[in-house]
Structure formats: structure tokens, C-alpha cells
Amino acid sequence: MIRITEPGRLRLAVLASGRGSNFTAICQAIDEGRLDAEIVVVISDKKEAPVLEKARNRNIDHYHIALQDYPDKAAYEQEIIKKLQAYDIQLVVLAGYMRLVGKELLETYKWKIINIHPALLPAFPGLDAQQQAVDYGVRFSGCTVHFVDDGVDSGPIILQRVVEVLPDDTADTLSERILQQEHQVYAEALQLFAEGKVYLKQRKVVIK
Numbered sequence: 599m600i601r602i603t604e605p606g607r608l609r610l611a612v613l614a615s616g617r618g619s620n621f622t623a624i625c626q627a628i629d630e631g632r633l634d635a636e637i638v639v640v641i642s643d644k645k646e647a648p649v650l651e652k653a654r655n656r657n658i659d660h661y662h663i664a665l666q667d668y669p670d671k672a673a674y675e676q677e678i679i680k681k682l683q684a685y686d687i688q689l690v691v692l693a694g695y696m697r698l699v700g701k702e703l704l705e706t707y708k709w710k711i712i713n714i715h716p717a718l719l720p721a722f723p724g725l726d727a728q729q730q731a732v733d734y735g736v737r738f739s740g741c742t743v744h745f746v747d748d749g750v751d752s753g754p755i756i757l758q759r760v761v762e763v764l765p766d767d768t769a770d771t772l773s774e775r776i777l778q779q780e781h782q783v784y785a786e787a788l789q790l791f792a793e794g795k796v797y798l799k800q801r802k803v804v805i806k
């Protein structure tokens with residue numbers, strides 16, 4: 599069994615591709631004393647991602663690193679790693695980072711990369727998870743905080759929250775309610791790391 603982080607204030611990196619509402623929720627949890635952490639750097643693969651502006655407004659170092667500026671994904675991830683290594687971080691937090699994480703990042707930050715996915719994994723991995731849930735007709739969906747491994751949303755599960763799917767739900771209305779849960783559960787999961795309570799036993803997460 600391995601302990602993922604020792605107790606103490608977490609230094610976090612956030613990787614995000616879009617609007618950054620999970621980034622904001624994590625910042626608020628820190629501001630309100632619910633999460634003993636600091637986001638020290640934000641990296642986005644999208645130049646216009648609102649998350650970069652949000653990081654700027656909070657005086658958090660932020661960078662745009664674009665895949666298309668590098669010969670291949672390995673070189674792109676090497677650049678991300680170079681940036682991250684300057685910050686002495688404990689965890690890499692994916693918050694709407696809409697790319698598969700490659701070998702370079704996975705090997706450098708083994709079991710240190712976590713993600714939030716808007717479904718109850720292992721149901722509905724990949725893109726458009728909320729639409730998948732509506733189309734399938736499940737009565738319940740939700741969100742999952744999990745470790746990132748080399749599969750698609752397949753890593754060990756840390757925490758989950760259930761959200762009821764209502765008869766008239768569209769992907770948009772369901773996404774909105776799931777997002778409210780995401781904002782709470784991500785900060786709660788991170789706080790478990792800050793308390794040194796998260797262990798990995800083969801593919802199972804143990805919270806002590």
C-alpha cells in the first residue's frame with residue numbers, strides 16, 4: 599500500500615482547457631479554509647481558455663502550452679513537465695483538461711495526477727459523459743474524482759457523488775447539477791490528500 603501525499607499544505611498544479619469553474623471552486627475552498635492547499639501554477643493547452651484569465655486575476659502563474667507548437671505529444675508534455683518542475687508540486691489536478699495524458703506526464707507524476715469526470719465511472723468515460731447518461735436512460739449519474747492512468751478515465755476511484763437524472767433532463771440541465779457536485783467533491787478529495795489520508799492498494803484507493 600502506498601501513501602500518495604504526506605500531511606501538509608498541498609502545492610497544486612492545475613491543467614485545464616476551458617472555462618475553469620472547477621479551478622474557481624478549488625480556489626474558493628482554499629479561501630474559505632476548507633482546503634489546505636495552494637494552486638501555484640495553471641497550464642492550459644488552449645490560448646483563449648477563460649481559466650487563464652481567472653488565474654491571472656488571482657495572481658497565479660499561468661502558461662499556455664499548445665500541442666501544435668511541438669513536433670509531437672511527447673515534446674509537448676516535456677515542456678509541461680519542465681514548467682511544473684519549477685514549482686515543486688505534490689499533485690497535478692486536471693480540471694476540464696480535454697486531452698489524454700501521455701506517457702511522459704504519467705511516468706514523471708505517477709499516481710500524482712488526478713481528474714474529475716462528469717459521470718459515475720466506469721460508466722460513460724470519454725467525451726460528452728452527460729449526453730451519454732441522458733441517451734442511455736440511467737436514473738442516476740454523477741461525478742468521479744479518480745487517479746489518471748494510461749486508459750480513458752479508467753484510473754483508481756477516489757470519491758464519487760450521485761446525481762439523479764430527471765425525466766426532462768437534457769445534457770445541459772444534467773451537466774449543471776453534476777457541476778455543482780463536482781465543485782464540492784473535488785475540494786473534499788483534495789483535502790483528503792492534504793491530510794495524508796489517501797493510499798493506493800493495487801487498483802483500490804483506501805482513505806484512512
Ligand code: GAR
Binds near residue numbers: 618693694714716725
Ligand atoms: C467539468 O464538467 C469536468 O468534469 C469535465 O469538463 C468540465 C470542465 O468544466 N471534464 C471532463 O469531461 C474530462 N473528461 P470547468 O472548466 O468549468 O471546470
